[in-house]
Amino acid sequence: LKKPTIVILGAGYGGMITAVKLQKSLGINEANVTLVNKHSYHYQTTWLHENAAGTLHHDRTRIQIKDVVDPGKINLIQDTVTAIHPENKKVTLENGELDYDYLVIGLGFEAETFGISGLKEHAFTIGSINSARLIRQHIEYNFAKYNNEKEKKQERLNLVVGGAGFTGIEFAGELANRVPELCKEYDIPREKVRIITVEAAPTALPGFDPELVEYAMNRLEAKGVEFRIGAMIKEVTADKLIYEKDDQREEIPTNTVVWAAGVRGNPLVEEAGIEANRGRVKVREDLRPSEYDDVFIVGDCALIINEETNRPYPPTAQIAIQQAENTAANLKRLVQGQTHLEPFTPDLKGTVASLGSKDAIGVVFGDKKLFGWSASAMKKVIDNRYLLKLGGIGLVLKKGKLNFLNL
Ligand code: FAD
Numbered sequence: 537l538k539k540p541t542i543v544i545l546g547a548g549y550g551g552m553i554t555a556v557k558l559q560k561s562l563g564i565n566e567a568n569v570t571l572v573n574k575h576s577y578h579y580q581t582t583w584l585h586e587n588a589a590g591t592l593h594h595d596r597t598r599i600q601i602k603d604v605v606d607p608g609k610i611n612l613i614q615d616t617v618t619a620i621h622p623e624n625k626k627v628t629l630e631n632g633e634l635d636y637d638y639l640v641i642g643l644g645f646e647a648e649t650f651g652i653s654g655l656k657e658h659a660f661t662i663g664s665i666n667s668a669r670l671i672r673q674h675i676e677y678n679f680a681k682y683n684n685e686k687e688k689k690q691e692r693l694n695l696v697v698g699g700a701g702f703t704g705i706e707f708a709g710e711l712a713n714r715v716p717e718l719c720k721e722y723d724i725p726r727e728k729v730r731i732i733t734v735e736a737a738p739t740a741l742p743g744f745d746p747e748l749v750e751y752a753m754n755r756l757e758a759k760g761v762e763f764r765i766g767a768m769i770k771e772v773t774a775d776k777l778i779y780e781k782d783d784q785r786e787e788i789p790t791n792t793v794v795w796a797a798g799v800r801g802n803p804l805v806e807e808a809g810i811e812a813n814r815g816r817v818k819v820r821e822d823l824r825p826s827e828y829d830d831v832f833i834v835g836d837c838a839l840i841i842n843e844e845t846n847r848p849y850p851p852t853a854q855i856a857i858q859q860a861e862n863t864a865a866n867l868k869r870l871v872q873g874q875t876h877l878e879p880f881t882p883d884l885k886g887t888v889a890s891l892g893s894k895d896a897i898g899v900v901f902g903d904k905k906l907f908g909w910s911a912s913a914m915k916k917v918i919d920n921r922y923l924l925k926l927g928g929i930g931l932v933l934k935k936g937k938l939n940f941l942n943l
Contacts, residue, residue, distance in 0.1 A: 540567050540637040540871055543627060545617050546802075547573035547601050548581065549856040549922075550642030550835030550863075556926060557864030559609045567871045570611040570634065572627070576600060579665050581644070582853050582919070585703060587668035588794070589710030590675070590718075591893070594665045599935060604927040617643065620808035622828050638830050638867055642860070643802035645836040645851060647795055648814060654772040659698060659795040662707060671794060678791055679722040691775045691789040693729045698769055698777075699797025700735035701742065702889050705752055707796055708733050709892035712759035726760075732788060734764045734779050736797070741889070743850075748897040751907050755891050769797075799851065801837040813839065816851070821879035823863055832866070834859040840882070855882050857922065888915040894942045909942055916940035 542558065544551045555571045562569070577598040586592035601612055615629040620641070627634045647661035660671045678692040695711060697704045711731050719726045733740070733756075740763060741749045753763060767781040777788045801815025810817055810825045816839035817825045823832050835856035839848050849855055862880040869877060888898030888911055896911035906914055916937040923932045932938075 539565070541635065542567050542569045542638045542640070542867055542871075543634050543636040544569070544571045544640040544642060545620070545627065546642035546644055546835075547571055547575075547578045548642055548644045548835055549853045550644075550860045551640065552578050552601070552604070552926060553857050553860035554640050554642065554834060554864050554867075555605050555610055557861055558867060559606055561864065561868050562871060564609055567867075568611065569609070570613060570636075571601070571605060572613045572615055572617060572629065572634070573601060574614070574616050575665070576602070576614050577665070578604075580853075580919070580922070581663075584662050584664070584668045585707040585796075585890075586710050587665065588660075588662050588671040589707060589714045590672040591710045591714050594669055596935060597668075598665055599927070599931070604931065617804060620804055622808055622810065622831055625830065636830070638870065639832070640863055640867070641802075641805060641831065641833045641837055642835045642856070643804055643837055645799040646802060646815070648798035648800040649795065650798060652769055652772070655698075655769070655793075655795055658772045658774055659793040661795050662703065671792075675792060676718065679718050679724060682724060683722065689789075689791075690728075691791045693724065694788055694790040694792070695729070695731050696777050696788055696790045696793045697731070697733040698793055698795040700733045700737075700740035700763065700765070701797060702887075704733055704735070704796035705741055705756070706890050707794060708756055708761045709759075709890055709895070712756060712761050713892040715760070729760075730762060731760060732762045732764060732790075734767045734769055734777070734788075736766070736768045738766050740765060744887075744889075744897070745899060745905060748899070748905060748907070752889070752891055752897050755895055759892065799836065801839075801851075805833070805837050812837075816848075822866060822877040823859055823880050824877075832863045834863055840880070849882060852887075853922070854885065857925070858882055885918075886914075888918060890915055912942055913940050916942075 544554050558569050577600050579598045583597040587594040615631050619628040625636050649655040682692045697708050715729050767779040769779050771778040772793050777793050806812045817833050818839045819833050836851040842849050866877045886900030890896045894912050896915050898906045898911045920932050920936040923936050
């Protein structure tokens with residue numbers, strides 16, 4: 537009997553956990569498993585805001601795939617997926633083509649710029665090691681340049697964050713920690729630097745408990761972050777951002793806009809002819825799209841509805857990891873000839889947003905609110921738990937946030 541071929545696209549949270557679980561649960565005689573990823577490394581997207589601000593080196597965030605996935609058991613291909621052809625069970629790569637019996641799509645997210653003028657061209661986004669490293673270098677360059685110009689340009693020192701949702705708040709918190717270091721390094725008075733967060737919704741952190749939102753805003757304001765709430769970004773150019781608030785147009789001179797207010801699923805999914813909304817596929821309860829029985833979608837490309845609120849679950853690493861575990865178990869069933877697949881049910885453990893060093897907010901165990909030190913410690917424990925799941929204690933010791941007591 538021919539061994540089935542399983543192809544996993546993307547080595548993010550979804551792809552990596554699917555691969556690691558299959559490596560443990562399937563014998564090499566049962567299936568050929570291939571993992572395709574753009575880079576030789578996996579990165580923890582949830583730490584990228586730290587790399588972008590420059591508070592954590594990106595080598596802490598990335599993990600060589602071969603260090604956790606055994607190339608003797610899983611075929612690793614470093615290449616870029618350019619097209620998926622589910623009707624022919626084929627995937628096109630920049631440098632080749634693959635056939636599959638079962639496909640797992642874990643290609644993650646891209647920034648969604650909602651057609652805002654100039655945003656795509658001039659704003660930065662936090663989406664990969666490359667994009668985070670670019671932001672860090674760009675900010676440093678502007679600080680370095682400032683004192684080299686006769687006419688001092690304030691736009692070099694105005695750092696604007698687009699969006700005060702989860703990612704925007706986490707990034708602003710890191711920037712607030714980083715700016716004093718940069719000021720020291722480049723001989724710039726701290727009061728000259730501004731960090732401005734622009735949010736269209738009537739509150740920062742929409743969807744979060746109001747007490748946590750108030751705590752977060754107070755803490756960030758105390759560290760020098762300014763908020764423009766209820767402010768719609770209208771345009772971004774190379775040296776300014778224009779927003780509208782209370783029918784007034786305002787302008788911020790800036791060379792640095794980091795857009796953290798919208799994501800969509802990878803466009804390759806729609807291009808494959810799978811029905812999707814902003815690249816997210818409303819999957820069946822076993823995470824397969826309605827059109828195909830041999831395709832599973834995990835992570836940010838999948839859309840699942842929270843029955844309690846009748847709204848989609850926000851895309852998170854937490855859900856991507858759980859979906860991957862479910863998918864790996866279902867693939868094992870299929871490979872072993874079973875036809876019944878287990879439905880996926882998210883088991884949300886909580887949400888913790890960092891506010892920079894040793895500070896955070898969160899809700900865990902259903903409704904327990906955490907603030908400050910305890911929330912920050914919890915965030916590090918969550919991060920370490922993921923590394924434990926991915927690569928065992930060795931990986932935690934190598935890449936983990938070991939000072940989780942914030943000593
Ligand atoms: P990703 O992790 O995005 O991985 C996709 C992979 O596919 C990448 O390795 C990429 O290189 C690869 N890839 C993409 N395109 C191609 C291609 N064409 N060919 C080959 N490979 C490709 N979630 C939480 O639960 N908790 C948090 O605290 C949290 N914090 C966050 C902080 C930030 C700054 C950001 C940006 C997001 C945060 N999230 C958080 C959300 C979380 O990171 C995402 O939901 C998660 O990364 C989705 O996982 P994924 O496996 O779908 O995709």
